[in-house]
């Protein structure tokens with residue numbers, strides 16, 4: 001097994017035609033199950049005048065209404081503990097995770113025993129795709145408390161790797177683990193792996209020389225696919241970086257890099273991906289940038305049908321050099337995070353790209369979005385790590401942002417290195433001070 005390139009070669013290399021046949025069969029079953037057992041879907045589809053029997057092709061799914069986070073919140077706890085989207089009785093559910101609640105009330109995500117087993121089988125495949133092997137020592141440094149990424153460690157273990165269930169522990173203890181047990185693979189958030197690397201250097205540990213980390217898996221933030229952030233992490237750690245992407249509503253990881261790092265292969269036998277226009281909700285052809293909409297194809301506890309994720313990106317269905325045929329997603333940012341300055345759509349990930357590419361400033365930054373006379377502006381706070389004057393650094397940052405994004409920041413505060421707070425997990429870098437009126441005006445743009 002150790003030497004095999006694929007975890008499940010037949011599934012991973014199915015022709016597009018066969019993959020879509022499999023998706024259609026699963027979709028028909030999933031819709032029938034949802035209609036028969038979920039009070040919400042039955043009501044919503046009856047109202048919309050659609051029925052699972054109407055689905056003869058994958059494209060027929062566009063007749064069905066969308067759901068979103070608000071649907072989940074509104075139906076949670078209604079009628080039963082699991083709410084109206086659930087399609088099994090509570091006794092069939094063995095696990096629940098919750099969303100982080102970063103954009104409102106946390107929502108429950110239930111799994112049956114079979115859902116959970118298929119979740120871990122998918123995780124094992126994505127870990128294998130990222131190169132995890134039985135002779136690796138893997139440190140799972142993700143939160144275990146209610147977080148859907150926690151159980152991913154079971155999938156890692158399924159590959160045969162030696163797994164260290166670290167969880168969210170203080171940096172000193174994590175560095176102790178890295179130094180004492182010399183693991184070869186670690187998973188954290190992009191911000192945290194940078195902060196951890198800095199902490200290691202401060203305590204006299206050079207991650208490149210004194211530790212054995214060969215691969216770093218990151219998820220939860222955009223950085224893992226931003227070239228400059230990838231470079232910043234590689235510079236400190238000297239390790240290969242793999243970006244993973246998960247959704248509490250589906251799996252801890254739904255998609256992951258392969259060795260070519262050109263988009264994230266999504267588990268298409270479980271998730272049907274549509275890309276839709278942000279404003280009109282109309283289906284866009286594969287490859288075009290829009291809002292990613294997911295439909296689960298096999299989940300029994302709570303089927304997710306046409307879920308608008310709020311993630312902006314695209315899917316590439318062309319073959320990858322690695323030989324895997326499952327489509328690759330590219331996520332550019334969150335709809336909620338986007339703001340508009342002088343009619344230009346700005347994503348915090350674009351700002352991050354610029355900042356991480358400038359060696360004169362540290363990797364830490366914050367962005368404040370504010371308004372003046374109903375006009376949206378942004379401020380950037382960075383740290384000067386050179387002997388150059390703050391004015392020089394300010395000019396450099398302004399010019400770089402103007403060149404990449406098209407609009408200058410209204411304010412750039414240049415601070416001494418080490419001033420900004422180092423995050424432990426999901427970094428809170430964007431402070432949005434727009435009033436509701438202006439934020440709403442901007443909400444449907446692109």
Ligand SMILES: [Zn+2]
Pocket residue numbers: 258259260265320321322323324
């Ligand atoms: Zn690939």
